Every structure is written in C-alpha cells, then in structure tokens.
Amino acid sequence: MDKHLIRGGNPLYGEVKISGAKNSVLPILAACLLTDQNVRLSNIPHLNDVTTTMELLGQMGVKLTVQEDLSIEINAKEVNNFYAPYKLVRTMRASILVLGPLVTKYGQARVSLPGGCAIGHRPVDFHVLGLRKMGADIDVKNGYIDASVKGRLKGAELSFDVVSVTGTENLMMAAVLAEGTTVIKNAAREPEVCDLANFLNSLGAQISGFGTSTIVIDGVDALSGGSYRVLPDRVETGTYLVAAAMTGGKITAKNTSPDLLTVVLEKLEEAGANISFGKDWITLDMRKERPKAVNFTTEPYPGFPTDMQAQFLALNTIASGKGEITETIFENRFMHAQELRRMGANIKLSGNKAYSVGAPHLTGAQVMATDLRASASLVLAGLVARGQTLVDRIYHIDRGYECIEEKLAQLGADIKRIPDASSI
Numbered sequence: 001m002d003k004h005l006i007r008g009g010n011p012l013y014g015e016v017k018i019s020g021a022k023n024s025v026l027p028i029l030a031a032c033l034l035t036d037q038n039v040r041l042s043n044i045p046h047l048n049d050v051t052t053t054m055e056l057l058g059q060m061g062v063k064l065t066v067q068e069d070l071s072i073e074i075n076a077k078e079v080n081n082f083y084a085p086y087k088l089v090r091t092m093r094a095s096i097l098v099l100g101p102l103v104t105k106y107g108q109a110r111v112s113l114p115g116g117c118a119i120g121h122r123p124v125d126f127h128v129l130g131l132r133k134m135g136a137d138i139d140v141k142n143g144y145i146d147a148s149v150k151g152r153l154k155g156a157e158l159s160f161d162v163v164s165v166t167g168t169e170n171l172m173m174a175a176v177l178a179e180g181t182t183v184i185k186n187a188a189r190e191p192e193v194c195d196l197a198n199f200l201n202s203l204g205a206q207i208s209g210f211g212t213s214t215i216v217i218d219g220v221d222a223l224s225g226g227s228y229r230v231l232p233d234r235v236e237t238g239t240y241l242v243a244a245a246m247t248g249g250k251i252t253a254k255n256t257s258p259d260l261l262t263v264v265l266e267k268l269e270e271a272g273a274n275i276s277f278g279k280d281w282i283t284l285d286m287r288k289e290r291p292k293a294v295n296f297t298t299e300p301y302p303g304f305p306t307d308m309q310a311q312f313l314a315l316n317t318i319a320s321g322k323g324e325i326t327e328t329i330f331e332n333r334f335m336h337a338q339e340l341r342r343m344g345a346n347i348k349l350s351g352n353k354a355y356s357v358g359a360p361h362l363t364g365a366q367v368m369a370t371d372l373r374a375s376a377s378l379v380l381a382g383l384v385a386r387g388q389t390l391v392d393r394i395y396h397i398d399r400g401y402e403c404i405e406e407k408l409a410q411l412g413a414d415i416k417r418i419p420d421a422s423s424i
C-alpha cells in the first residue's frame with residue numbers, strides 16, 4: 001500500500017487548481033444510465049472513485065470514452081446487465097446510486113448492500129423505502145437488493161426522517177422517468193444535489209425546488225443527450241485552505257466557487273485568516289500567524305459540512321486556545337483523533353464531541369489513514385509537525401483527492417508518495 005512521507009514545517013504559498021467535485025461526478029455518472037443518447041461530461045477529477053464508477057457502468061454495457069481534454073463521452077444505449085457486484089460496491093458506497101436509475105429505466109436491478117463503513121453504520125433504508133413507495137418490488141437478502149417493477153415507477157410523496165444526500169439523489173433520479181409527480185420532503189440541499197438536478201434538467205428532466213428541502217419532479221418519458229461541466233469540489237477547496245491556514249501561509253484556490261463554502265470561509269476567518277475572493281477563486285492569507293481554535297457542529301448543508309470536520313480538528317490541535325467540535329451526521333467519525341494523538345495532539349473524545357487544546361506544534365509519527373477525510377487531516381497535521389510523518393493506507397485519500405502530493409508540493413510542501421514495494 002502506498003504511503004505519504006511528509007517533512008513538516010514549510011508554509012504553503014502559491015496557487016492550486018481545484019478539481020471537479022467527487023460527490024457531483026459520481027451521481028452524474030450514474031444518471032447517464034437514464035438516457036440512450038450521448039452525454040459528454042467535463043471537469044472530471046481523476047480519482048479512484050471515478051474509476052470504480054466507470055468500471056461499474058462499463059460492466060453494465062455503458063460505453064465510456066475518455067477524450068483528449070479528459071472529458072468523458074458516455075452512451076448507455078446498450079445496457080444489458082443490471083448488476084452491481086459486492087466487489088465494487090464494497091470499495092465505494094456511492095455505487096448504490098445506480099439503483100434508482102436501473103429500476104426506473106430498465107425495471108430491474110441487483111445491487112449489493114454497501115456493508116460496514118468505517119465512519120458509521122450508514123444504512124440505505126431510505127433508498128429502499130422510497131423506491132417501494134414508487135411501486136418497486138424490493139427484496140433485500142443475502143447481502144443484495146433485488147428490485148423490479150412492471151411498467152413504470154409511479155410518482156409518490158417521499159419523506160426522510162434524516163437528511164440523506166445519496167438517498168435524495170437516488171430517488172430524484174428514479175422519479176425523473178416515473179409516471180406522474182414525485183415530491184421529496186426533507187430533501188438534502190447540498191450543492192451536489194443541485195448539480196445533479198441541473199444536469200438532469202439539461203437533458204430534459206422536470207425538476208424544481210432543488211436547493212430547498214422540498215424537491216418536485218414531474219416524470220418525463222425519456223431524456224435527451226447533452227454536455228455538462230461538473231461543479232468544483234468544495235471539500236477539496238476547503239482542505240487546501242485549511243492547510244494554508246495551519247502552515248501560516250498564503251494560497252489562492254482557483255477554478256472553485258466561494259458561494260459553496262460560506263460557513264467554511266466564516267470559520268477560517270474566525271481562525272484568524274484573511275480571506276478575499278472573486279467569482280471562481282479564493283485567497284487565504286494567514287500572515288504567518290498561528291490560527292485560533294474554532295468551535296462548530298456539523299450539519300446538513302448549508303450548515304458546517306461533516307466532510308470538513310477532520311481537517312478542522314487537525315487545525316484545532318495546533319491552534320491557540322481550546323476547541324469543541326460536535327459531529328451530528330455520522331456516529332463514528334473521529335477515528336483520526338487517535339492518530340492525531342500519536343503526533344502529540346491533545347484531544348479528548350466524549351460521545352459525539354471532540355475537545356482539543358492546541359499545542360504550538362505536533363511531532364512527526366507513523367500514522368494510519370482510516371477514511372477519506374481522516375486521511376486528509378493526517379496529511380495536514382504532517383505539514384506542520386516537527387520531523388517526519390508517514391501516512392499509511394493512503395488509498396483512502398486517492399478516492400477523493402486528485403494528485404494531492406503534486407498539488408501540495410507545488411505550494412511548497414515537502415511531501416512525496418512512497419510506492420507500495422519500497423522501503424524507507
């Protein structure tokens with residue numbers, strides 16, 4: 001397994017180009033199953049999760065061609081296999097996103113249950129209940145969801161107890177080709193849900209209300225083809241900004257959108273950063289200052305994103321003052337805390353809260369990545385630690401950060417990838 005070797009102490013300076021959003025591109029690729037026409041997607045990040053999704057769609061019969069400009073041309077006219085096997089779903093929970101499109105377009109699907117996930121229980125009951133309410137016959141057994149419907153799915157009123165991002169997306173995609181109107185209440189308002197809705201509408205879907213907690217979808221008979229550019233990645237943007245804040249540097253994130261990061265930018269300002277931005281760029285200047293600790297509670301959008309929690313906990317460990325972070329989305333999302341402690345961080349966990357007392361510096365250590373955003377927090381900690389940090393199991397980071405070591409190195413970090421077989 002590859003590792004990252006980091007020698008801490010360099011402040012970050014310069015420009016970093018932000019990639020397309022992982023959490024947009026995955027549902028948008030799945031949504032390509034809904035049309036027989038050609039679709040061209042651009043601003044696609046080169047990530048392991050994208051490769052896995054392409055492999056999943058490819059084995060269903062979808063034709064995917066990567067163009068010279070790295071956009072992808074997709075045609076799903078000859079889909080002949082409606083099966084998402086465990087070996088692919090296991091590595092990427094978002095594979096569940098093919099369920100809604102397959103049932104609504106082809107009347108059948110067999111999708112593996114995602115199984116245990118490091119950051120919590122993460123069930124898919126909303127996905128299943130919603131499709132049942134729309135008329136699908138669903139059997140969940142032997143680790144698989146078997147779904148079928150005779151004729152078309154029927155529009156229905158759907159409501160979630162808890163806000164679910166992929167649940168909203170799956171049912172929205174199913175509703176696009178259903179007969180009649182579907183109303184999704186307590187829907188996720190995340191920008192990636194809006195990106196998916198905008199993409200589907202560009203192909204002729206009739207979706208309104210996205211970005212609010214009630215989404216209304218009027219089913220149509222078929223979708224057309226088209227071209228679409230995926231939204232910038234707000235979590236990747238936030239991660240580089242936190243990295244600059246922790247190291248006392250000054251960076252500009254380009255090809256991004258400040259509108260997607262309002263609460264994150266507010267927290268960075270509270271931590272002492274000077275922030276300026278334009279339509280598609282954000283500059284953070286820490287003026288060589290040590291950050292101040294911040295307090296927050298993770299919430300569904302537009303609240304503070306759970307996907308930025310780990311990075312801010314890393315910031316709090318070297319900030320001045322005490323920090324208190326409450327995680328409300330996932331029940332087991334503090335696994336980075338014990339790894340950060342190995343680097344000298346003073347963190348106490350109690351239930352869904354992480355209390356920290358910032359130290360002037362961390363010390364390098366050998367640590368292990370446990371999930372995608374946790375791995376990012378360990379890399380950030382390594383950037384400010386004294387000495388050498390070795391982050392193991394960085395396959396997690398490759399799921400969601402395009403060329404992270406190249407991008408950080410360009411900003412002045414001392415980081416390199418140690419390939420699997422090498423010894424150091």
Ligand code: UD1
Nearest residue numbers: 023094122123124125126127162163164165166167329330
């Ligand atoms: C998505 C994001 C992930 C982000 C998360 C929360 C993608 C590919 N992933 O994950 O990066 O951290 O949103 O913003 O977009 N729940 C249920 N039953 C369900 C579905 C969810 O109880 O059927 C619960 C989950 O256990 C969790 C909460 O709802 O406590 C939110 O989960 P959800 O929004 O569904 O997360 P994902 O869509 O998997």
